[in-house]
Amino acid sequence: MALAVDDLKVYYRTLQGDVRALDGISFGVGDGEIVGLAGESGCGKSTLGKSLVRLDGRMRYVEGHVTLDGEELPVWNTNDMNRFRFKSISLVPQYAMSALNPTRRIGRMIEEVLESKGVSFEGLSPEIERRLELVGLSAEVLGMFPIELSGGMKQRTVLVLSTLLNPSLLVADEITSALDVSTQKAVARALVDFRRRGFVNSMLVITHDLAILHEISDSIVVMYAGRLAEKAPAETLVHSPRHPYTQLLISSLPMMGARFSERRLTGIPGRPPSLLDPPAGCRFRDRCPVAFAKCAEQPPVVEVDSGHQVACWKAA
């Protein structure tokens, strides 16, 4: 098991109290596996991604364990985490468009970052150029300023940089959200390609776009209101989901070729509960079409099939 997350809890500090953004989640990413992490806004997927690499100013680690390749990641201590970052676990951020220092040429910036981690830039130079070419960028990019690149180009540059030291786990946080469809496809393909070439071992791809996940991931984890709802191999999750939330999610996706008169596009009525003071029991209860009395008690995560876990009384 490359990554093992065990009952991780990370809250956000606010004036009104703690927002329980990530409230006890456990799952694993296998060796060489691409796991997609999906859910609506505010479900905690971004929080999860971030807390694996670097806790934000507002975030507060509460409890839980994260193990990477058998070694525990001290996610609560930002200094201790430094030796893992970039080398063992790396992040392609949501804000890749503005992730590059505007006043430094890209090549120079990469050199200085590597140097600060004790890695020689000269040694890696040919590899950097090779990888840039793989994603469709010429080596000239290294001599340019970020302002000279388009959004997609910056995204790909950041992708190359983040994976440069061949991390064991790559966390890709909403990297396709700001791109047009054809670039999205290119980036998704690049991700898979990187794994194939061994640049990264395993990946955690965070997005709300189930379609992309279906394309590239081996398994998909669906989160709701800070907790795990369902985890299953990609095909299974899309075609035979067990959790009511996942089912509603899948069926609310527009289908190619379907006409409105034949199939209505439905959403899921209601909104997720406030995480400032979440209700007891299953958090999907209020919106769930099949909720019953027992849902007042938090359902445990049950393995219903090989590699398929669900947190629902009805589904288990």
Next chain:
Amino acid sequence: MKSYFTRKLVTYGLTFFVAVTIDWAIPRLMPGDPIASMLARASLQDPQQAKAMVAYYNETFGFNTPLWQQYLNFWVQLLHGNLGVSIWLFPTPVVDVIMRALPYTLALLIPAITLSWIAGNKVGALAARRKVLDNTVLPVSYLLTATPYMWLGILLAWVFGSELRWLPLSGGYAFSVSPSWTWAFVHSAFWHWLLPFLSLFLVGFGGWAIGMRNMIIYELESDYTHYLEALGASQRLVRRYAFRNAMLPQLTGLALALGVIVAGALVTEVVFSYPGLGYLILQAIQNEDYFLIQGTFLFIILGVLVANFAIDIVYVIVDPRTRAGMQGSRG
């Protein structure tokens, strides 16, 4: 880069042109004719020397010359370095009077500007990192920068000059010495320079410290900083990038503030009767020496333009994007 400098030079050229025109035009718009009365007084004193002044006056202000010719003559005289003859210090030419005072003002301005900018930036950056330092630096800086220049000068003069008697209260040098390159003079001049310099330095320092502190905090919250930290880059690198980037708006701000700083120097000189351009202007006003006032005005404008240009050059060095031919602004 060429377009960057072209723009700047055009702006400065235009500004100088406007300034000279204002300088030339204002006296004509004012009620009454103060110059004629002054001249009348001067010619009574010394008819011989008065001739030069009257000639200058006639060419640039005279009723007999058409307006456009007056304007042209003004420019011609200006380019010859002739700003007229001082009325108050008749018959000394204006340029000479200014030149005597200029070194004192420069001696105040240049160290005060550079040192306060550098020190303010350094301390501001430190304060952005250390909460403890921040809690003292911030309120003090706010206080300093809300202080009018002359008042800090007054305070310092009173405390150190009048009450404690550690430092001289006024003048550029003691009465017993005269300007020359002797140790006695330099020594005396230094002690007289210290308080006005300190006054300018402190006010400027406060402002730069606050600005830099805010800029650094802003840079440390930016996306590129977060990315660097996600990559586990060293704090040193993060701080270096933040500092470098924060300096840019501070530099631009310096150029914007030049007019203010110069004004501050002028009033500080007045407080200390320090024999620079500021004190000169005050005396010129009191003595209604309009030629001197005008000349000093042009000098100040020229100085500010030159300083602006110098800062523009420094900016090109510091922001690599301008060299690559782009507008030096945040991407």
Next chain:
Amino acid sequence: MAVTDPEYPASVLVPEATAGPVLPGGGPARPAAPRRSGRREALHFAFRNKKLLIGLGTVCFFLLLAIAGPYLTSYSPTATVGPPHAHPSSSFWFGTTTFGQDVFSQFVHGLRATFIVGLLGGSLAALIGMVVGFTAGYRGGIVDEVLTMLTNVVLVIPTLAVLLIVAAYLTVRGVFIEALFIGLTSWPWAARAVRAQTFSLTSREFVDVARLSGIPDRSIILREIAPNMSSYLFMTFILLFGGAVLIAATLDFIGLGPTNGMSLGLMMNNAVLWAALQLGMWWWFLPPGLGIMAIVGGLYVMNVGLDEVFNPKLRDT
């Protein structure tokens, strides 16, 4: 002097003041988010923000003193009413000057002039700055180029120098003339800042929609853009107000202020002129300086507080 380029996202903004120390900026103007309904929320936070309350309180205190002060004293500020060089006492709260004039009376009358000039000069500068900034930011193109060139020219010229020339030739000057000068020369900074903000707002969709509906430009600026920048505009005005107070004090100090009447700068001028420093007459020069410092400082602190109120990001902890 904290003066950062006003085209910078504001919270670090430090507007160029004018003939005074430059104001440190608290004023952030991150590209303003359409928040007309946030008014109640803003008020809620406003009453709880310490900096805003302290700053506002200080300014209001002096304002009250300026309004009511002259009625508290029966002495005229320029008349000789008592023994010269007198220390503060129960009959002369702030002592007397070299000529036996009541310093307290001078102080409160001076406060009045200070506020009037600050308000008028600041308002005029704000008005001009907004007109220029909105037009340049909204229209863009050649209009923008011309206006920017104009702004830069006025910006570079040291305002004090110009005011010197003009004021020196005018033998009789009043408070309004002084405010006029100040307003006419300190707007460039505001224009730059407003222009930068307008740029970012103009590129937003709601402006495109308004344009498509055929609403005239002036309406768009007044009804769509300006309200979204209202907090920023208000903070800009406060800084201009403070700046105007400082320039006025400086002008008065050199003797180029109003020819009649009293002002705080004039008090300091007289004090220095008549050797108050050497004679240790601290009651003559301390109050005016402290007054200006308190008012301007209060305005700055208010600004920082306002920034926190209007910008949720700064509010925490």
